Amino acid sequence: MIVFFYLFALISLILALGVLVFKNPIHSALSLVGTFFCLAAIYVMLNAEFVAVIQVLVYAGAIMVLFLFVLMLLSTKDNDQYALKLNVSRGLAVAITGVLMIQVLTAFMDPTLRFGEPGAYPVERIQEIGSIALIGQLLFTEFVLPFEVISILLLVAVIGAVIIAKRRVP
Amino acid sequence: MAFVTTTDLIPLIPELILLGAAFVVLLLDLFAPGSQRTTLAVTTIVGFVIALVAEIQLLDSGATGFYGTIVADGFSILFESLYLVIGILTVLLSLHYLDDHGIGFGEYYVLLITAVVGMMFMTSSLELLVIFIGLEIMSISSYILVGIRRRVPESNEAALKYLLLGAFSTGFLLYGISLLYGATGSIRIPEIVVALQEPGALNNPLAIIGVALIIIAMGFKVAVVPFHMWTPDVYSGAPTPVTAFLSAAAKAAGFAMFVRVLLTGIPLEAELWKDLFWAIAVLTMTVGNVMALMQNSVKRMLAYSSVAHAGYIMVAVVVGTPAALSSVIFYSCAYAVMGTGAFGILTVRHFGKTPDSYDDLAGYARYKPCLAFLMSVFMLSLIGLPLTGGFIGKLQIFQAALEEGWVWLTVIGLLNSALSVYYYLRVVVCLYMREGSVPDGAVLEVAESPGFALTGLVGAASVVVYLGVFPQTLLELAASSVSTLF
Numbered sequence: 001m002i003v004f005f006y007l008f009a010l011i012s013l014i015l016a017l018g019v020l021v022f023k024n025p026i027h028s029a030l031s032l033v034g035t036f037f038c039l040a041a042i043y044v045m046l047n048a049e050f051v052a053v054i055q056v057l058v059y060a061g062a063i064m065v066l067f068l069f070v071l072m073l074l075s076t077k078d079n080d081q082y083a084l085k086l087n088v089s090r091g092l093a094v095a096i097t098g099v100l101m102i103q104v105l106t107a108f109m110d111p112t113l114r115f116g117e118p119g120a121y122p123v124e125r126i127q128e129i130g131s132i133a134l135i136g137q138l139l140f141t142e143f144v145l146p147f148e149v150i151s152i153l154l155l156v157a158v159i160g161a162v163i164i165a166k167r168r169v170p
Numbered sequence: 171m172a173f174v175t176t177t178d179l180i181p182l183i184p185e186l187i188l189l190g191a192a193f194v195v196l197l198l199d200l201f202a203p204g205s206q207r208t209t210l211a212v213t214t215i216v217g218f219v220i221a222l223v224a225e226i227q228l229l230d231s232g233a234t235g236f237y238g239t240i241v242a243d244g245f246s247i248l249f250e251s252l253y254l255v256i257g258i259l260t261v262l263l264s265l266h267y268l269d270d271h272g273i274g275f276g277e278y279y280v281l282l283i284t285a286v287v288g289m290m291f292m293t294s295s296l297e298l299l300v301i302f303i304g305l306e307i308m309s310i311s312s313y314i315l316v317g318i319r320r321r322v323p324e325s326n327e328a329a330l331k332y333l334l335l336g337a338f339s340t341g342f343l344l345y346g347i348s349l350l351y352g353a354t355g356s357i358r359i360p361e362i363v364v365a366l367q368e369p370g371a372l373n374n375p376l377a378i379i380g381v382a383l384i385i386i387a388m389g390f391k392v393a394v395v396p397f398h399m400w401t402p403d404v405y406s407g408a409p410t411p412v413t414a415f416l417s418a419a420a421k422a423a424g425f426a427m428f429v430r431v432l433l434t435g436i437p438l439e440a441e442l443w444k445d446l447f448w449a450i451a452v453l454t455m456t457v458g459n460v461m462a463l464m465q466n467s468v469k470r471m472l473a474y475s476s477v478a479h480a481g482y483i484m485v486a487v488v489v490g491t492p493a494a495l496s497s498v499i500f501y502s503c504a505y506a507v508m509g510t511g512a513f514g515i516l517t518v519r520h521f522g523k524t525p526d527s528y529d530d531l532a533g534y535a536r537y538k539p540c541l542a543f544l545m546s547v548f549m550l551s552l553i554g555l556p557l558t559g560g561f562i563g564k565l566q567i568f569q570a571a572l573e574e575g576w577v578w579l580t581v582i583g584l585l586n587s588a589l590s591v592y593y594y595l596r597v598v599v600c601l602y603m604r605e606g607s608v609p610d611g612a613v614l615e616v617a618e619s620p621g622f623a624l625t626g627l628v629g630a631a632s633v634v635v636y637l638g639v640f641p642q643t644l645l646e647l648a649a650s651s652v653s654t655l656f
Contacts, residue, residue, distance in 0.1 A: 107379055108375070112370065112373055112375065115355075116355030116365055141173065146300050152284060159280060162277070163277050
């Protein structure tokens with residue numbers, strides 16, 4: 001199992017690098033799709049089938065199709081302007097983030113690292129009830145408030161989209 | 171697991187009232203064409219006022235709901251009332267600005283209301299998930315408000331920068347929350363606190379990285395150095411009333427979250443974070459003031475000065491005693507009012523042009539004596555001269571710092587205040603000592619100072635002076651609301 005985790009993690013890392021490195025934006029977008037699929041596979045291995053399905057449906061499906069549409073509508077001949085170029089300030093940024101990343105990585109290997117209590121829903125319980133049934137139950141009991149408040153967020157996003165897309169201002 | 175009942179909604183009554191108002195405005199916008207924009211503004215103000223009344227009714231109720239994750243304690247009620255007051259001020263300052271700049275969207279007011287609703291969820295919740303969603307509601311509303319002048323390139327640039335950097339900081343926050351969840355097994359602050367009180371839990375790298383990421387995200391929202399880069403561009407590109415709203419209410423909401431989540435919530439080893447916080451405080455004050463000194467545009471100057479003011483509040487965050495936390499509240503309130511006022515003056519046209527550079531302010535004393543006087547009041551308060559709210563705020567912060575022995579930090583703060591005198595007084599000098607010339611072909615409009623804006627500005631100036639002369643009421647409220655947190 002752990003081998004598969006490393007396999008998918010490695011592929012998703014390579015594809016994520018591809019998103020940055022490819023000169024053609026379409027290629028970048030397609031390698032992003034690959035990253036999303038690898039993430040979905042990792043979710044499955046973590047007993048989160050529901051999240052995996054949503055990941056494929058929403059990200060790899062809906063959002064990427066939109067990305068590709070936009071890219072094809074805006075298609076320019078000159079792809080070089082999207083290519084990643086290194087200069088001094090970017091090099092500095094890479095160096096600083098690199099140091100930070102090494103710090104975070106060493107922290108994860110620290111022997112004092114401990115995980116919290118698994119809580120009321122450990123893996124066995126999730127497998128017994130089924131993750132989708134459990135998510136449904138929790139959304140309407142314990143997490144009903146965030147579930148409802150998110151609808152305000154969606155409303156705001158819709159209003160924003162209307163404002164940006166409105167053709168004429170009255 | 172018990173089901174949620176209607177009593178769970180009691181602490182959310184102000185939020186629900188505001189949402190109702192947002193829907194009413196949204197529908198009115200459909201049926202009230204162009205000429206009746208005033209109706210929308212008035213409806214919005216009425217919504218804010220009713221919500222404010224509801225807040226006051228909740229004051230001693232101690233209502234909680236949704237398994238204790240939503241609370242209406244003194245702290246949240248005080249901050250929520252501040253957002254509502256700033257909301258009212260912003261609407262008063264918006265009406266003429268929207269007309270002048272041809273921003274014909276009724277949705278403007280809806281987004282203003284939803285931004286306030288988001289802030290209120292951020293402040294009153296004890297669950298990191300709801301805090302996160304509240305933060306997002308506030309942020310997305312403000313991205314759109316910043317970019318609402320669709321045809322103006324600066325506005326587009328500001329909105330895009332704000333969106334990208336804001337989305338980035340959201341990523342940090344979410345990653346921080348999930349690491350903290352991994353370390354403690356909970357996303358509710360009281361349960362996280364319990365889990366972290368176990369021996370050795372505080373040295374858990376997972377918790378430390380989680381908190382560090384949350385600090386980064388909050389640093390973005392309150393615009394402290396080195397996370398302030400977006401501030402000048404966004405503040406100067408946004409419509410000025412929106413700038414006022416962001417610098418006042420959004421910043422106050424960020425600090426409310428800071429106090430709630432980190433200073434009185436998650437108990438981390440203080441010494442570990444003190445070094446980080448004082449470095450941020452010193453950098454924020456100094457960079458903010460030095461950059462403000464170098465600006466030629468008054469709006470950009472005020473943007474950098476708002477960074478500097480976040481630095482003063484960070485001094486109180488470093489100190490972290492109950493007295494210092496109540497000074498965070500007092501200073502947030504005082505700065506919110508005086509900052510909104512100062513930006514508000516810039517919304518009013520002068521000879522058909524919204525003032526931008528220092529030169530544009532010349533001759534105000536002659537042609538617009540009332541505005542010149544109000545602006546001077548705000549500037550003196552931003553400097554922190556006695557008889558203004560700014561003075562009492564700084565006094566509280568530095569007093570709390572001295573009591574804890576942070577002498578050198580206080581000295582740096584005072585030196586920075588001295589530095590700020592130059593650029594704030596430069597505004598007053600331009601207003602009063604420089605002769606402004608009437609541009610060719612410009613006619614001095616009789617009713618050039620719009621009534622709504624003037625009402626708001628006079629109100630803000632009175633609050634500033636009131637806080638300077640009779641600070642006792644707010645000080646006591648702040649102290650008692652801090653005591654509910656411990």
